[in-house]
Amino acid sequence: xxxxxxxxxxAAGKGTEAAILKEQYGMAHISTGDILxxxxxxxxxxxxxxxxKISNGIFVSxxxxxxxxxxxxxxxxxxxxxxxxxxxxxxxxxxxxxxxLVELNKDLGIAIIIDTDKEIAKARIEGRRxxxxxGRIYNxxxxxxxxxxxxxxxxxxxxxxxxxxxxxxxxxxxYNTYIEKTSPLIEYYESxxxxxxxxxxxxxxxxxxxxxxILGELND
Ligand code: AMP
Numbered sequence: 001x002x003x004x005x006x007x008x009x010x011a012a013g014k015g016t017e018a019a020i021l022k023e024q025y026g027m028a029h030i031s032t033g034d035i036l037x038x039x040x041x042x043x044x045x046x047x048x049x050x051x052x053k054i055s056n057g058i059f060v061s062x063x064x065x066x067x068x069x070x071x072x073x074x075x076x077x078x079x080x081x082x083x084x085x086x087x088x089x090x091x092x093x094x095x096x097x098x099x100x101l102v103e104l105n106k107d108l109g110i111a112i113i114i115d116t117d118k119e120i121a122k123a124r125i126e127g128r129r130x131x132x133x134x135g136r137i138y139n140x141x142x143x144x145x146x147x148x149x150x151x152x153x154x155x156x157x158x159x160x161x162x163x164x165x166x167x168x169x170x171x172x173x174x175y176n177t178y179i180e181k182t183s184p185l186i187e188y189y190e191s192x193x194x195x196x197x198x199x200x201x202x203x204x205x206x207x208x209x210x211x212x213x214i215l216g217e218l219n220d
Contacts, residue, residue, distance in 0.1 A: 001081040001111030011125040012116035028082040057174040111189035114200035129160035
């Protein structure tokens with residue numbers, strides 16, 4: 001399976017689609033946000049610095065993220081392709097990633113852009129909850145994404161949490177950062193001929209249907 005880079009505004013459905021792909025194809029799901037949230041628990045200067053940045057929606061340094069990603073994609077579960085959720089976040093990261101792939105003799109794969117209206121994504125963010133154990137994403141605003149038991153993960157039985165950066169106040173900044181820094185990646189991957197767009201405004205099933213269609217056509 002080709003590796004897949006998911007590009008979308010915050011709360012537009014990257015994590016949800018990545019989890020579906022992981023389940024269906026057994027591909028590794030690499031969320032740089034999850035890796036950083038784990039690192040932010042460390043009682044060290046680096047841990048505290050990461051916590052401060054992610055709580056405020058500020059990017060960590062390109063050097064740190066590149067180092068963490070390089071380590072991650074060399075693990076065994078990435079040998080047959082993986083899903084990138086939250087990386088690259090800017091063109092400098094994409095360029096470093098291209099060099100990394102050459103060095104590691106890995107393929108770029110494809111980039112899937114989940115196009116979602118800003119107001120829809122903003123409405124989703126307030127209701128978003130995550131499982132601290134398995135990372136599964138729920139949404140209290142939408143019936144189809146609610147857990148069976150209030151605020152409890154269906155799979156792990158542990159209490160869900162709300163990310164500190166998931167609120168309407170930081171959303172504006174995070175969205176603006178996405179437009180300014182991340183959205184130029186769309187052209188970057190279009191110019192390489194590996195970009196595919198899906199409409200993410202109609203819910204997770206419709207998003208996934210379109211992704212499957214793209215993957216099916218690529219494998220024909
Ligand atoms: P996410 O879970 O992808 O929304 O990421 C949460 C936060 O982690 C972001 O707002 C950034 O502070 C940080 N982060 C995640 N991925 C990256 C990245 N590729 N480069 C820099 N910062 C990142």
